[in-house]
Amino acid sequence: MHELLRYPFDGGEIGKRRRRIRRELISDGTQRKALRVAILGGATTHDLKELLELFLLDSGLAPEFYESNFGAWWEDAMFGAELAEFRPELIIIHTGVRSITAFPSPADSEAEAEACIAAQFARFSSAWEALERRFGCPVIQNNFEKPVFRLYGNRDAWDIHGYTHMTASLNRRMAEYARGHRNFYINDIDTLSADFGLRRWHDGRAWHLYKCSPAPEAVPLLAHSIASVICAILGKSRKALALDLDNTLWGGVVGDDGVEGIEIGHETPGGEVYAEFQRYVRALSGRGILLNVISKNERENALAGLSHPEGELKPGDFTEIIANWEPKDANFAALARRLNILPESIVFCDDNPAERKIVSDAFPGAAVPEFTAPERYAELLDRGGYFEAVTLSADDLARTEMYRANAARAQLAESFGDYRSYLESLAMRAEIRPFSPLYISRIAQLTSKSNQFNLTTLRCTEGEIARMAESPDWFTLYGRLSDRFGDNGVVAVTAAEREGEIAHIRLWLMSCRVLKRDMEYAMLDALAADCAAAGIRTLRGYYYKTAKNAMVAGLYADFGFTQVAAEGEDTVWELDLEGWQPKCDIITVERD
Amino acid sequence: MTRNEVYEQLNAVFRDVFDDESLTVADETTAADVEDWDSLTHITLIAAVEDAFDISFDMKTVVRLKCVGDMVDAILQEL
Numbered sequence: 001m002h003e004l005l006r007y008p009f010d011g012g013e014i015g016k017r018r019r020r021i022r023r024e025l026i027s028d029g030t031q032r033k034a035l036r037v038a039i040l041g042g043a044t045t046h047d048l049k050e051l052l053e054l055f056l057l058d059s060g061l062a063p064e065f066y067e068s069n070f071g072a073w074w075e076d077a078m079f080g081a082e083l084a085e086f087r088p089e090l091i092i093i094h095t096g097v098r099s100i101t102a103f104p105s106p107a108d109s110e111a112e113a114e115a116c117i118a119a120q121f122a123r124f125s126s127a128w129e130a131l132e133r134r135f136g137c138p139v140i141q142n143n144f145e146k147p148v149f150r151l152y153g154n155r156d157a158w159d160i161h162g163y164t165h166m167t168a169s170l171n172r173r174m175a176e177y178a179r180g181h182r183n184f185y186i187n188d189i190d191t192l193s194a195d196f197g198l199r200r201w202h203d204g205r206a207w208h209l210y211k212c213s214p215a216p217e218a219v220p221l222l223a224h225s226i227a228s229v230i231c232a233i234l235g236k237s238r239k240a241l242a243l244d245l246d247n248t249l250w251g252g253v254v255g256d257d258g259v260e261g262i263e264i265g266h267e268t269p270g271g272e273v274y275a276e277f278q279r280y281v282r283a284l285s286g287r288g289i290l291l292n293v294i295s296k297n298e299r300e301n302a303l304a305g306l307s308h309p310e311g312e313l314k315p316g317d318f319t320e321i322i323a324n325w326e327p328k329d330a331n332f333a334a335l336a337r338r339l340n341i342l343p344e345s346i347v348f349c350d351d352n353p354a355e356r357k358i359v360s361d362a363f364p365g366a367a368v369p370e371f372t373a374p375e376r377y378a379e380l381l382d383r384g385g386y387f388e389a390v391t392l393s394a395d396d397l398a399r400t401e402m403y404r405a406n407a408a409r410a411q412l413a414e415s416f417g418d419y420r421s422y423l424e425s426l427a428m429r430a431e432i433r434p435f436s437p438l439y440i441s442r443i444a445q446l447t448s449k450s451n452q453f454n455l456t457t458l459r460c461t462e463g464e465i466a467r468m469a470e471s472p473d474w475f476t477l478y479g480r481l482s483d484r485f486g487d488n489g490v491v492a493v494t495a496a497e498r499e500g501e502i503a504h505i506r507l508w509l510m511s512c513r514v515l516k517r518d519m520e521y522a523m524l525d526a527l528a529a530d531c532a533a534a535g536i537r538t539l540r541g542y543y544y545k546t547a548k549n550a551m552v553a554g555l556y557a558d559f560g561f562t563q564v565a566a567e568g569e570d571t572v573w574e575l576d577l578e579g580w581q582p583k584c585d586i587i588t589v590e591r592d
Numbered sequence: 593m594t595r596n597e598v599y600e601q602l603n604a605v606f607r608d609v610f611d612d613e614s615l616t617v618a619d620e621t622t623a624a625d626v627e628d629w630d631s632l633t634h635i636t637l638i639a640a641v642e643d644a645f646d647i648s649f650d651m652k653t654v655v656r657l658k659c660v661g662d663m664v665d666a667i668l669q670e671l
Binding site for chain 1: 605608609610611631632635636639640643644649650654655
C-alpha cells in the first residue's frame, strides 16, 4: 500500500501530490488487472477520476476510464453511444443533491409533493434500468447528501415540502431499489459528507466556479469510498483479523500485570474503551470476519486474559490463537497458511509500531492500520474500508463455525494412519446441482474471491451467473459439501459452454476450505455425466496460469484428460466422454 | 512573510502539483507558460495553495487571478 493512501490519509497531500503518487505506483512493478470504468457525472468528474485511479492502482487494478460530458449522466445512461463503444465493466454515477432538478413547492398538496419526489426518483431509476438492460455490469450510485440549505429550518427534516425530507426519502427509495437489484451498489455519501463536514463538503465556490461537487478536499475521501466498493465487488475485501492482545484488546500486559491487573470492562474509562472495541470486533465476527490472535505471550496467559469476566470476547470466538515468542511476520505467515487464505486477506492489528512495520514490510499487500489510540481502533477498521460487504451470503454468517469445524477435522486426520480411512470416517455428502437463484450471490462471490483452486480465474458478476443459469447453452453446477463436522456450504462451481458436441469448461473453481477431500472429482464426475447425457462427446478444459493457481496445473491430467495444446504455461485439455468412468467413490452425491 | 518567502513556498507547491522539480514561477507566469496547467489542474492548484498557506480565497479573488503575480498578491493579502 502506498503510504500516502492509507487511511487516515491527508486529502490535501494526496490532491497535491497525485502526479507523483501515480508515477510511483505505475512504476512499482505490480502486475495489475485492467478494468474499464465509466463515470457518469452530474458534476465535474475529472478530479474524482484522477484520485480514484490512485486508489485502484494501489489495489492492484489498472483502470481505464470513460467520463460522460458534464452533467449528462442521465442522457448517457439512457442513450450514450460512446458509452456503449467503451463497453464498461463497471459504472459509477456521480450525482448528489445538486443533481435534483425540482423540489416540492410550498403550495403543493401532500399528493403533489409526493409526486414531485416520485418523479425525481423515477429519473434515477429509469437510468439504472437502462444501464442494467444495456450493460448488465455493476453500477455504483451515490445516494444523496443533505441539502446545501434548508427552506424551513428544523421543520425541513419532517415536512413533506422540506428539502432535507426530500433527500431522506429519495435515499430510502434508493435503498429499497438496492435491496431488490443485484449489481446495484450504493456509495453512501450521506454518511461520507457528514463525516467530512457538510459545510465544507458543499463548497459554493468550487461548485459555481468549476461545477465541482463535493469540495476538492473531500474528493480523496469520496474516491477511497468508491474504490472500497469496487474492491469488494471484485472480491478483494479482507476476510480475517489478526489481533494482538496486550494494549490492543485490553490495556496493560497480562504476563506482567496478571488477569486482575489488565484494563477491560466497566471499572475505568480505559477499560470501557477496550470493552467497546471488543464488542465491535465480536460484531464483525458475527457477520463472518474470522477473528484470530497473534500475540507475544505464554499461551496460558493469553487464554487467561481472553477469559477475563468483563471481556466481551472469549477464547471460543477465535479461529486461531497463536501465542508464542516467534517473530510476528512468521506467525502472520503461519496464520495465512492455517486459514488457507492469502496474507492480503488479513488485517493486522497491533499497538506496537515495530511489530506493524515488521508485518507490513514482509507482506506489502496486508492491511496494517495505525493502531495508536484505542479509542480510535474501531474507527480505523470501519473507515479504512477493509471489510466492505457488498454481498452477504448465508455462508458469511456461518464462516467462523466452518473454520472451527476444519480445525476439528485436522485433529481427526492426525489420528488416522492412512488418509483414505480418514476421508471415509468423515461420511461426506455433497449436493451437486445446476445454479439456482438461492445461490447466485454465493456463486458470484466465489468466482470473485477464489484464487488458488481456480483453473480459469473467470470473474463473474451476479448478473452474469444468472444469465448462465438461464441459458440452454451452459451446463452449470454448484457443489455443496457437508460431513460429520458440519456443513461447508457451497464450495465448488463449474460451468461449461456447449459448442456442437464439445463443452468448454469456462469456469471451474473450488474453495480452499475443502482441499484434498475428493470434492473436485465429484464435481467433474457430475459435469461429465451431465454433458454425456446431453450428447456432448468431448469435454475441453482450460488452465490459465496466474501467480496463485499453480496447485491446479495438473488437475486435468489427474482426472484423465489429455493435453491438446499449450501456450506458455497455459494449457488446453480434452476428455473423450465415450467410455468415461466416474472417479469419486468416497462422497455420497445428491443430484436432484 | 516577504514576497520572496511566499515565492519559495509557492514554487514548492507548483513543483508538487505539476510533478516537475525544475519548475520555477514568477510574477508574469501564466497558465500558458506551464505544461499541463489547464482549467482542471487549476482547481488542484488553488486547493494546494490554500492548503500550503492555510488560507482560503473567496470566489471573487479566484476569478481575478490572471498570473502568478496576482496569486502572490492574493496570498499576501490573506496572510
